[in-house]
Amino acid sequence: MLEIKPVESLEEISHLKQEYFAQSTSPLDGMWHFGFVPMSAHFGFYEQETLVGYCCVNCEGYILQFYLTTDVKTDAKELFTLITEQNSAVIGNVTGAFVSTAEPQYLSLCLDNSSAYKVNALMYKQEKLTTKSGAPELELQLAGLEQLNAFVEFAVTNIGAPKQWLLSYFGNLINRKELFGYWKEGKLLASGECRLFDEYQTDFADLGMIVAESERGQGIATQVLHRLVSLANQRGLTPICSTESGNVGAQKAIKRAGLEPLNRIIQIEFDRK
Structure with missing residues (x-):
């Protein structure tokens, strides 16, 4: 039984x-x-x-x-x-x-x-190494703990995530050296994550990205992702990532960075009896 x-x-x-x-x-x-x-x-x-x-x-x-x-x-x-x-x-x-x-x-x-x-x-994965485009890569700076509040406020403003959760989440990424920022004239315009797995999926790196609303549509997302893909590949890892089914802009940027939408996350509802 x-x-x-x-x-x-x-x-x-x-x-x-x-x-x-x-x-x-x-x-x-x-x-x-x-x-x-x-x-x-x-x-x-x-x-x-x-x-x-x-x-x-x-x-x-x-x-x-x-x-x-x-x-x-x-x-x-x-x-x-x-x-x-x-x-x-x-x-x-x-x-x-x-x-x-x-x-x-x-x-x-x-x-x-x-x-x-x-x-x-949509769930994405790099299927083959991308060739260099010849264009200069966007410079991403590794985040430090002194920048934690800046990253938190950036995410609160641009995606509406809860502040308390972000403090813990970004703090952990910074300690693990997995959070990066694109700054221009002292202003954070994009954040990038290259999260490594401690167990189960250690051959992969999970990528994440946020671009300031004021900067979207200018190709920054693709450049950030290209840099994150390079960081993963330099470590011998295969990049993966995901984005919401309705986020067409992110889907285009991810495809341009060389990742393919091979799988989906499905939300299922059950009958209540």
Whole structure:
């Protein structure tokens, strides 16, 4: 008989996470899986006290990861349906899921139970090294802790992200030497991120970028991304990134920087019974 229990520490399921990432067909989005997932509630699946799988659900009731090992008695489809129909008193309210097309097993289970779905974001990956255009590369400066507030205010102004979260997020990037800025006449016009993975996807670098609203449409985004791609390649890493499905400007810039939109992140809604 299967038992579902809250996971007290993510270390308990680290080996299952390793298996989860190994079965994906392409690198998974860094912000989703290393930013949002750790903040979500995790639940372990146990057969006769043996941990055989897990899932995680965010505060809005969306499943972000689901995994069950193959050598188990429990049927994955039946378990997933039980959870989506809110028949687990331990997990509680579940309204939908976020899943990428690079997670075929999890995606199939989501589609089996979906009442509606839409593309949330496009996932990009560098498929081949880009050739030098001959144009000078944009100069990006590595961010220092003394610039933390400037980066936070820049992001608050230009994308509306919450300040408290940005203080922690950008502070961590600065400590890891993964945050860069494009400055002109003492003004921050663009920020760039080249995030490295500590585990699971260590052959990849996850790129991120923000351009000031006043500077958009001038090619700065493409130049920033070209520089970030170069930084990743210099370390022997393959760049990946993602952007919202409606952000056409960012999609064009990413394509010009040599990355291809190979996968999608899908938002799934479940029937409430």
